Amino acid sequence: MQIYNKYVAIRRYKKLAQCGNVNIPYGTECAVVNSHITCDKGTICFVASQDAFDYFSQNDDGNGLERGRLTQAIIKCLELKEYDTTYQERWDKVWADPVCQKYKRSDFADHWLWNYEFYNAPLFDLQYIAKLVGAK
Template sequence: MQIYNKYIVIMRYKKLAQCGNVNLPYGTECVVIDKHIICDKGIICYVASQDAFNYFSQNDDGNGLERGRLTQAIIKRLDRKEHDPTYQDRWDKVWSDPVCQKYKRSDFADHWLWNYDFYNAPLLDLQYIAKLVGVK
């Protein structure tokens, strides 16, 4: 597993974090120390936590905002919506695609959850998955 040094806020983080109440606007840069995302106030969260997945994106390559936009758009596109006849078709594509398979958590055989690597994936892979599921 690669250790990243930089993360960026992809959606305002206004919550109680490990270091206390934090209000980080979109685009705020953070660092990673010992697998924890850190801001000027202290430790926010663990890099593999749900808060990290929802509010931050790896930014070592300077593409963190785009990476975050794509991961969130893919997740939103795959959410079940009422009266959506193509919902299962999108998921069938994901389940059968070898690129997507790299990003499935292996500890859930019959349920798809995105793994840590998905949230840190190269932009080309995320762009491919976004196109596969019909992100506009």
Template sequence: MSSQNALDYFVQDDDSAGDLRGKLVDSIQRCLERRDAAYQTRWNRVWASALCQKYRRPESEDYWLWARAFFDAPIFDLQAIAALVQ
């Protein structure tokens, strides 16, 4: 699965945590899309995070796009990113 649609709708489940992984990915994306007073603060934390940088597509220097690895990330990493963007 390499298309964006596949990444948006299907997640890795080889560790039996696919449901939780999908919920975390969705929660992170929805939180970052929310245009409220904390919008820029959340994005500043994402850009400054070494953990988040690990999951960013490197070919885009001025726009954030999650790499495939983000959609397959360990639950622990996704939980840390979810806490970061809250």
């Protein structure tokens, strides 16, 4: 797991963090110290935590906002919605695709969970996956 130096808030983070209550607006750049995303108040969360996946995106290459938009769009597209007749078809594509396979957590053989690398993937891989599943 490569640890990146810069992250950006891909949506407002207004909640209790490790350093206390914080209100971090969309687009705010954050640093990484000892594998934790930090702000001026202190430590927010671990880089591989669910809060990191939901609210922040790796931004060392300056593409953090787009990376975050794509990961969130892919996840949203793959959610089961009421009267969704193509849900299983979308997931079948993901399970069968070699690009997607490298972003599956290996510790769950019969259930798909995106791994840390998915949230830090190159834009071309995320664009490919988004197109594969029909994410907007």
